[in-house]
Amino acid sequence: MIKVEHLVKKFGLRTAVDDVSFEVGKGTVLGVLGPNGAGKTTTIRMIAGYLPPTAGTVSVNGIDVGTDPVAAQKQIGYMPENTPLYDEMTVAGFLGFLAELRGFAGQERDRRVDAILEKCMLAKVRHQTIDTLSKGYRRRTSLAQALLHDPAVLLLDEPTEGLDPNQKQVVREMIHAMAQDKIILLSTHVLEEVEALCSRAVIISEGRLKADSAPADLKKRSASYNALTVELLAPRAEALQAFGRIPDVERVEFVAGDDRKQVLRLVPRDKQSLSVGAVETAARHKWMVTEMRSDPGRLDEVFRQITTTADVGRQSA
């Protein structure tokens, strides 16, 4: 369990993180979203025990990070932003060093390093020095470092940034495979990643927590949520009129069509489901519906909505 309570971080006059609170339990993959400079990395650094908070507390599995960072860090695997690594070391040498810091020595250290090289698909480059690695291998080396001690908590700061689609998929699959028995907190601004990986998402903007819910629930805040697209065989003018009379419909948009087939988009007044009303209307007029789908909402829309209103609020304040 990660417990973040009223966390504040100030750098001089600038407040980077402003009263952020949340809890994450085992089995959760929490996505931390936010525009660049919103305070995601600062928040993660405070959880990792790297930066001391200005105010507020963080505890990891009951251990207060502020009072005993070392004990807390033993529970945490942390992959920092931009994958800082010792460039002159070999991959195996680097992981061996980190394994020693994690308390493994001798054969146990070698066994751990071998296992993690295998797991992160690094065996091929184990003798290469880190400055010769591609971005993908650097990321995986950094991830391997975070996993060496099989931590209960995993903090990943933009784990797939700068990777090609195949490499992204590999990293995602690894995260997914570990999700069940760990607490994983990952920051990203790739929204598809949140949908694919995270069971919960928080949005941080201007240092404040703006949203905290499951990605599917978050999408419901989207303006286009539950808009219904209907394809049917009907005369255009009559169809527009008939669907417009459904009580929950705010407006009907014409998307495409010819003299036989029409594609219409029904926008609900208050995000209600429109499918029953639409089917009834079509049946009454004996119009054949060939396809119907309701919009699940779009995360990027919600993201923009939440983070830009925050900016406006900040300026007027």
Next chain:
Amino acid sequence: MEFCAHARAIAKREWSAYFHSPVAYVFIVIFLALAGFFTFSVGGFYEAGQADLRGFFFWHPWLYLILVPAVAMRLWAEERRQGTLEMLFTSAVTPAQAIAGKMAAAWGFLALALALTFPVPLTAAWLGQPDWGVVLAGYLSSLLLAGAYLALGMFTSALTRNQVVSFVLAVVGGLFLLLAGFQPVTELLARWAPAWVVDGVAAFGFMPHVEAMQRGVLDLRDVLYFGSATGFLLFLTQLVLANRTGR
């Protein structure tokens, strides 16, 4: 136990980092070349007609002044620049453990360079009969002096992410400590500082202790002086690292 394990792992890494870069080789070659040049050519080792190493140890404070900051400057500045400081201090390592490890590696490296000057005492032994106790005391004092310079370099390295800045600050700081009891410096201070400050600064200087060292006299007070100067500077380093602000 954990302290030692962490410090040892870090020391091992630092040690091999020296030898994986040209730093180690350049340092050793330059150090030996300069030590030899000053001892034999400038110091008049042969002309003195004495089988002692005074002319050899005389130059160490000045050699260290430039060379030790070069060894120390990357210790923290490089970690900051590469961002590895963040990884280190989120891997259940405390600043004190890391300082101990880095200090051990760098000091060990300086000890190695110093040990490689063995032809100098051997030459003295070949030409005459040096007092081995005095020679040993000279080496020990030289090592202590190197440690104090190193702690200063460690401190300035922790202050910045720029190695050049770290180097310059360490040289200036070292020069100040070296010249603290020197008349122009005390006169400069005496213009505005009260007498006790001037005396305090003068007492803090390396030189009186260094002079004892050049005679090959190993006084417990000198040992304590260098020990506490080193300890104090490492303590300051620890404060700087514990109050990190993320960069």
